Amino acid sequence: MRTFQAADGPRFKTRAGAVFLMWSNDYLGLARHPRVCAGAADADATWGAGAGAARLVCGTSPIHEVLEQALADFKRTDRALAFSSGYATALGAIPAVVGPGDCVVIDRLSHACLVDAARLSGARLRVFRHNDLDDLDRILRWAGEERERGFRRDERRDSASASGPRVGEGAGGARNPDEGARARGRVLVVTESVFSMDGDRAPLREIVQLKERHGAWLMVDEAHATGIAGPGRRGVIEELGLEGRVEIPMGTLGKALGAAGGFVTGSTALVEYLLNRSRTFVFSTAPPAATAAAAAAAVAVVRSEEGAERVARLQSNLSMLHRSLAEDGWTLPAPVSPILPLAVGDENDAVRLAAALNDEGFLVPAIRYPTVPRGKARLRVTVSADHGPDDLVAFRAALGTALTRTGLRPV
Numbered sequence: 001m002r003t004f005q006a007a008d009g010p011r012f013k014t015r016a017g018a019v020f021l022m023w024s025n026d027y028l029g030l031a032r033h034p035r036v037c038a039g040a041a042d043a044d045a046t047w048g049a050g051a052g053a054a055r056l057v058c059g060t061s062p063i064h065e066v067l068e069q070a071l072a073d074f075k076r077t078d079r080a081l082a083f084s085s086g087y088a089t090a091l092g093a094i095p096a097v098v099g100p101g102d103c104v105v106i107d108r109l110s111h112a113c114l115v116d117a118a119r120l121s122g123a124r125l126r127v128f129r130h131n132d133l134d135d136l137d138r139i140l141r142w143a144g145e146e147r148e149r150g151f152r153r154d155e156r157r158d159s160a161s162a163s164g165p166r167v168g169e170g171a172g173g174a175r176n177p178d179e180g181a182r183a184r185g186r187v188l189v190v191t192e193s194v195f196s197m198d199g200d201r202a203p204l205r206e207i208v209q210l211k212e213r214h215g216a217w218l219m220v221d222e223a224h225a226t227g228i229a230g231p232g233r234r235g236v237i238e239e240l241g242l243e244g245r246v247e248i249p250m251g252t253l254g255k256a257l258g259a260a261g262g263f264v265t266g267s268t269a270l271v272e273y274l275l276n277r278s279r280t281f282v283f284s285t286a287p288p289a290a291t292a293a294a295a296a297a298a299v300a301v302v303r304s305e306e307g308a309e310r311v312a313r314l315q316s317n318l319s320m321l322h323r324s325l326a327e328d329g330w331t332l333p334a335p336v337s338p339i340l341p342l343a344v345g346d347e348n349d350a351v352r353l354a355a356a357l358n359d360e361g362f363l364v365p366a367i368r369y370p371t372v373p374r375g376k377a378r379l380r381v382t383v384s385a386d387h388g389p390d391d392l393v394a395f396r397a398a399l400g401t402a403l404t405r406t407g408l409r410p411v
């Protein structure tokens with residue numbers, strides 16, 4: 001791990017000198033926003049550095065409720081439930097709604113936390129090819145038939161997941177009223193609206209139609225779209241007019257919102273169910289009030305005129321960098337997210353290119369297996385509203401120099 005000495009917006013100081021960040025998920029520059037930091041400082045002074053216990057059993061500060069109300073208002077749903085991280089959100093929510101006898105159908109490029117959560121649930125796990133609607137349709141048709149047989153799993157899978165906790169095991173909260181009573185055979189489709197390492201989007205409108213046709217549920221992780229996509233900056237679900245048609249919309253608070261945490265929004269029934277059944281919520285100390293307050297302040301900034309201005313700045317930076325990298329020969333996805341993966345392929349080449357860029361003063365991570373498949377290594381470049389046009393011009397020049405020095409060429 002690299003240690004930073006100080007930070008000034010996207011400029012960080014290291015022992016070796018100043019570096020300019022081209023990797024952060026703080027897409028709107030809210031992590032250092034005065035209103036967000038002041039929210040954290042006030043809550044810290046009032047409620048202390050640590051929350052002291054889990055919320056369900058020991059009670060909750062009003063700050064966490066303010067955050068959840070802000071998230072529900074923002075997403076135009078009845079309720080929201082905040083978790084201490086996006087990872088904890090997935091790990092809590094998925095095993096709460098599916099278990100043995102159910103089936104999870106997940107996009108191959110889904111984030112590790114979604115995959116881990118699906119495995120942990122004990123449900124039968126099927127993977128569909130990335131954004132491939134035909135493959136998803138085929139698996140959902142299979143699931144429709146298999147549902148009758150209770151998703152019998154093969155021996156190998158059974159023993160692999162045998163040690164994982166089960167939904168029905170003393171969760172410490174209220175019992176699921178329909179546990180035991182409901183027929184198993186639930187099918188949950190899981191995907192992301194914007195994929196974290198590829199920067200492309202899922203065909204959500206078509207996925208919603210498919211899951212509705214097959215009677216499945218849908219969970220969509222909006223980690224990289226919350227605060228950015230859609231006219232109200234609520235995410236891709238809003239942009240496509242799909243609000244109310246996704247059973248489990250999830251988001252994170254540590255990316256465009258600049259704080260930390262994760263959340264699920266939805267009906268009162270869903271949220272009450274999750275807060276009693278999600279093990280990462282029930283059995284984990286609440287995030288600090290300061291973190292919750294920072295996130296609530298960030299939601300307010302995103303919803304304000306300033307939020308619109310920051311997204312406009314992000315978009316114009318994104319168009320500019322996308323255009324210049326495409327001119328230089330890079331094959332990029334359409335600029336539909338702040339993530340621009342520079343495909344390198346070979347793992348060692350990616351590391352060499354990242355090191356050469358670092359020497360030029362730009363920090364870009366070389367993303368390799370197991371984060372992405374073998375042979376698909378890349379530099380994951382992200383754009384922020386905090387970047388100035390000059391920064392992006394300098395980055396383009398540095399990338400050119402790094403290519404020359406390494407003898408590599410754009411793919």
Ligand SMILES: *Cc1c(COP(=O)(O)O)cnc(C)c1O
Nearest residue numbers: 085086087111196223252254261
């Ligand atoms: C980062 C990320 C998460 C995890 O969120 P954390 O708050 O960092 O734990 C979940 N899903 C996706 C798609 C992510 O990119």
